[in-house]
Amino acid sequence: MSGRAPLAGRVAVVTGAARGVGELLARKLAARGMRLALVGLEPGELRRVAASLRPEADAGYWHADVTDHEAMRRAAEEVAGRYGRVDVVVANAGVATGGPLADADPDAWRRVVEVNLIGSAVTGWAFLPALTASRGYLLQIASLAAIAPAPLMSAYCASKAGVEAYAHSLRAEVAHRGVGVGVAYLSWTDTDMVRGADENDALRELRRRLPWPANRTYPLGPAVDRLVDGIERRSAHVYAQRWLRGMQGVRGLLPFVVGAAGPREMRRVEPRLAGVRTGLVGAGGAADEQAHARG
Template sequence: MRTSGKLDGQVVVVTGAARGVGALLARKLSARGATLALVGLEPDELREVAASLHGPAHHWHADVTDHEAMARVAAGVKDRFGKVDAVVANAGVATGGPFVDSDPVSWKRVVEVNLIGSAVTGRAFLPVLMESRGYFLQIASLAAITPAPMLSAYCASKSGVEAFAHCLRAEVGHKGVRVGVGYLSWTDTDMVRGADQDDTMRELRSRLPWPSNKTYPLGPAVDRIVAGIERRSAHVYGQWWLRGMQSLRGYLPAVIGSVGQREIRRFGDRLDGMRIGLVGAGGEADEKARAAEKAR
């Protein structure tokens, strides 16, 4: 059911819109009256999401790390809908395991998609957001607030996008563009389910302190993101307790360094030679898209 509200008639771009957070966010934004521009690597899935929406929508197949492709997308969205009111930099991939044994290609790709891809998205769309005095929402993570062993690429990339968004806020605020950062803990998506397929990663996560050891439902987290977009909030928290983590973040590196070392020692030889590629269906789609590009 489509309802009128603060987003009625607003044009919102969502990257990583083929599945998970991006797909459900598109549906909920559309239900609030927004026009959706969907961006991602999976054209069939994007087409299905677009067809499921309540109002105007279109999809663009693009790799968020490709400057030229994203510039074409930004121009295409402007030509088709006349403006852009909000952009959600949501596209992301993940890998896990000990850094020393990590696959260097997968490790690098996480940083490229999550950090460089967000910067490329911002570079492509900021000119049109300045025209509309719009809103740029960067999806970060609990991983931006606290370091975590076995997730070095993901933590590095999400810490990076958080810093990027804070820098951007100061730079473009006088142009009327608001910038927000969205934080999510472990949320029920293909990415998290993919990571849990590895027994060691699943067991390590189960040993995290409450409430960070839980997997949270997707719907309520996306509802919080929608509310943040409506308010053009500087900070959006997908789970209620993440706001409180901000006051603790100065203490967390020392705690994680001590406790994490003890926990990793418990797993001993199980971690030797452990190598995980990009996780989940989104990670698989990214690998297939890059393989197809190389084959051309």
């Protein structure tokens, strides 16, 4: 795979494929002729997505927690055994929580870092042998949160800054083996995670008071189209909303901007933060909590 890589007939693994970015990405890759291996915590939803893909996608699903080394190792072995190769891996699985650190649920805060950062590294660890054999490509899903820190999002921002740094480090380690590594940046995109965060009035208002264009919620379809194009091009950086590319040039200034504006905004919304849910947000967050409650 080099230059603009043809996708037809190749094999892609997508984590967090039960909904949102992962589900639509699987659909769009299948439409390009790829075979799909779906990985996640919701076997019923994964089964639904796999069954709905075109027969040529030969879609299979694997129930695995991305933070579980052994489960992911088994999944990687079974995927390679079924399809004979792995050409693309998209490390998409992620969760989020919101609210002030002082009031945070420590288990939820830790879980965000575990899934988003450690889970991404475990995904890379599990699938690197197959990607090395195919000289394939890994796309790590990051976020605007990796570029711009924000109040009430400490766990998510820390985890996404971490996956960005992890992916850049991994790229330098594996490029000489022919493996490409890309980082994808998304702003607020219409997924259940963002809708779940918006259920709290204070968090929703604070987000909408961000400067344009960061205060918008963007449609999922065009964002995922750009991810597919990035996979096809084996891009080092993929921007789901085009304006995010420009943020790279000013990212060094953003902590100062947030530090200056943050206290004013926090004084305004702080009285309304008592009702902020301290657990994981959205349907995906609920599924993660339920899976861990079952042990």
